[in-house]
Amino acid sequence: MVLTHLNERGEANMVDVSEKTPTVRQAHAQAVIKMSTEAFALLTQGNHKKGDVFAIARIAGIQAAKKCSDLIPLCHPLMLSKVQVDFEVDQTSSSVKVLTMCKLTGQTGVEMEALTAASVAALTIYDMCKAVDKHMQIVDTKVIAKSGGKSGDWQLS
Template sequence: MSEKKGAAGEQLSHVDESGNLRMVDVSGKDETDRRALARTEVLLAPATMDLLVRQALPKGDVLAVAKVAGILAAKRTHELIPLCHPLMLSYVDVSFEIDQEGCRVVIFAEAHTSGRTGLEMEALMAAQVAALTIYDMCKAVQKNIVIADCRLLRKSGGKSGLYEAPELKG
């Protein structure tokens, strides 16, 4: 079988010479300090936002539960994304900015490790699961909640070095 090539003609990292999927071998890479920061947001109706801020939703303290869910998700990313490496995380945090006027909760998820592979997926997973938890805890009072704009803001470490989202550079 011919080699699988990417758009730029390079050998795909997760496909072997026979076209079979594989986990990338990172054993030859140097361990470096790695960090990643992701964000997403949850858009709520004004009445739902008011209940969230007052901690008056039927399921309880939404942000406390969403924080724990996000941290747990980061730790289990390799169980859900098939070709992700299990990582020994040294730090994970999920934080929230409440934009009451804009009726949105902005979620930031940060992860750190010292290792041979990046942890962008762990930060993204933490942000998304925190958002889904907010959705779950608010759905009794609002059905049209929107989860939007999930993206990597920053990552550092490894051979590729620093990445910052374009809006952070200027």
């Protein structure tokens, strides 16, 4: 396998996608944040002193996807047509699963944008809840599906 972000001399290299055919591309990612039952109750009941944590985390995730190329070296700036950030709460484990989807018609995939959105949304939840629980953990961050492009569709089993 060839690492495409390195040139023939082993130097960092932004991949040239100018010859690729634009296709509709979509990626789904997730991150999970585990917290104490106290922090989880404040978050899910909407009683947090800092306000609507989910609303702020959703906006942060969307903004992060749009800024991905500013944060991750060698990522292409993309014209995203859709960014979605959703949350699944799990009472049993006092955790929140952040689910993201990024979509565009373009010449390169949107996996990094979906991962960045999930990561920053989870980090925002952490930031807003850390006064209540300093031991929260962000885990299981991964791409769960992608579609479009030369490599086609893929889904985590």
